[in-house]
Amino acid sequence: MKNNWPLWEVFVRSKNGLEHRHFGSLHAADAEMALENARDVYTRRNEGVSIWVVESKHITASNPENNGELFEPAQDKVYRHPTFYSLPDEVKHM
C-alpha cells in the first residue's frame, strides 16, 4: 500500500516564536493523513506545537550541478554579512 502513497515533506515548529523547520518526509495518501502521520512519526517526543505538510512534488529544488554559479559568487563577499553591528542581549534566535 505504501508504494501507492505520495511522498510528503514535514515542517515542525518546535515552539511558539520559532520558525517551522524541515523535519523529514513520510508517505501518506492525502494531506489529512500526512498531518496525522507527521504527528505520530515526528512529534511523539514532544518536539512540536505546529506542523506543516506539503507534497514533495510541489517543492522546486535547485540543481546541485548549478551550485558553482548559484552560490560560489557569494563566498568572497564578506561585506554582505551584518557582522559589524552589536546585537542587544534581548534579541534571541538571530
Next chain:
Amino acid sequence: MKNENIIQYIYGIADNALILGQRLSELCGHGPSLETDIALTNMALDLLGQTRSYYQYAAQLSGDGKTEDDIAFLRIERQYKNVLLVEQPNRHFGYVIARQFFYDVFHLFLLQELQHSKDEILSAIAKKAIKEVSYHQRFSSDWIKRLGDGTKESHQKIQEAVDDLWGFTDELFHMTEDDLLAFNSGIGVDLSKIKDAYYQKIKEVLEEATITPPETKWFQKGGKQGIHSEHMGYLLADLQYMQRTYPNMKW
C-alpha cells in the same frame, strides 16, 4: 463501597486498556507501513500508560503489598475483566481498525463521564486520558472512512471486520455488580446512559464510510465476568511469559 469492589471496578476499565494495548503491541514492527506502525504503537503506549495509573491505584487500595506488575502479569485468565472485543486477534488491518474504532468511541464516552467521578484519582486519570483517546478515535474513525470508501477490496475487508466484531459491542454496556455499586456510590459511570450516543456515533461514521451497519441482534458476552474467548489464553501466554518463567524478574 469496599476497597475490594472498587478494585474490581478499576479492573473492569483498566483491563480493557491493557489487553487492547497488548494486541496493538503485537503489531510493533509489523504495521502495514512505517507510519501506521508507529501510530499503532503510540496508541499501545498510551493505553499501557493509562493501565499503569489504574493498576498503581488498585495496588494501593489492595493494601496487601501487591504491585502494578503483579496485577498486570500474575492474575489467572478468569481474573481479567476486559470485554471480549479487545482480545479479538489482529486478523488483518481491517480488524485492527474496526476493533479500535468500536472501542475508542466507547472509551471516550466512558472517560468523559468518569472525569466527574467522586473518586479524585479516577477522575484525574480520566481527565489525562481524554486527550489521548480523542486522538485514538480520530485516527480510527479516519481509517474506517478511508477503508470503507477506498477500493473495492478495502471496502469488502472493513465491512467483513465490522460484521464480525459488531456482536462484541453490546457487552461494553453490561453493568456488573461492581459497576452498579460504583455507580451508586458516585464513583462509577452509568453505562446505559452512553449507549444511545455510542451507537449514534458509530452509525454516523459507518454511514460516511459507506459501510452497512450489521443487523445482528445476537451479542456475545462473558469477558466482564472473566469468561473469555479462546484467544485470551494465547494472549496471556505472551503477556505473562517473562514473569512466569523468571519470577520477580526486573528490567
